Amino acid sequence: MAESESKRLTAAHVLEYPYRRSVGPVLGAFFSALTEQKLVGVRTRDGRVLVPPVEYDPESGESIDEIVPVGPGGVVTTWTWIEKPRPKHPLQTPFAWALVKLDGATSGMLHAVDAGSAAKMRTGMRVTPRWKESPEGTIHDIVCFQPE
């Protein structure tokens, strides 16, 4: 203490909610597959394949649970370049956030793409996951996607 009144007091203030959530059978299948470096989605009654899987069809509201394998490769459908990654970003070198439509899927999954430079990014490019060495069943088991 005893700082002079002219010195502004500051302090680190961390607000943290250390949530643990149960994932249920559908998302559970997705995370369980990641431990084997595999990707799965869920098929809706009208044949769309959503990745990551969801428990209810976002259009009809029907309960869905038909798990189907997808990927591992896919296509970038849209992306944005991150020139200066922030501390919590998955990569600390410039990268792209992209929607990756995995082979066999009809929806895109948000993930990082490590292409080296923005000039090498393009919509429609093929990418493949770079896996973490020891998977734990979280989305971080995919370090990022990289050009195929």
Place this chain on the structure above:
Amino acid sequence: MSEITSITTPIRLDYTYTAGHATQRFLLGMAEGRILGQRCPECSKVYVPPRGACPKCGVPTTDEVEIKGKGTVTTFCIVRIPSDVLSVPPPFACAHVLLDGADLPFFALIQECPFDEVRMGMRVEAVWAPKEELAATFESIRYFRPIDEPDAPFESYKEHT
């Protein structure tokens, strides 16, 4: 394949808190073992800790007021769920303490008393950290403990419940 049934999804926000003028006065007071509030020039209410303005009148609170460490429990709850971030083991009582001469109760831990004897109207006093441990933090007041005074009548703190 390992079956995954749950995942951790922490949400963490890293702030740097900068004390404004009023909070700074209060915190520097804490480091000296003093409780400093501010009085509204219009409605005369005394705010501890001060925020620099009266939320009711919308005017700056410029008059500094020193408050002593005695007060009344206006409301309380018993914490029974353990957590890594708690400094004392549950069950324990957390209370709103309305300091004598102040018009805004503040949140405090009640100790040196069985948790199930804490009650509305109970008279308490601040227990400060040892002098060498006083710092510009609310934690300079370790907790409040009961004092040997009759309970305050409900009417005296009714406005704050």
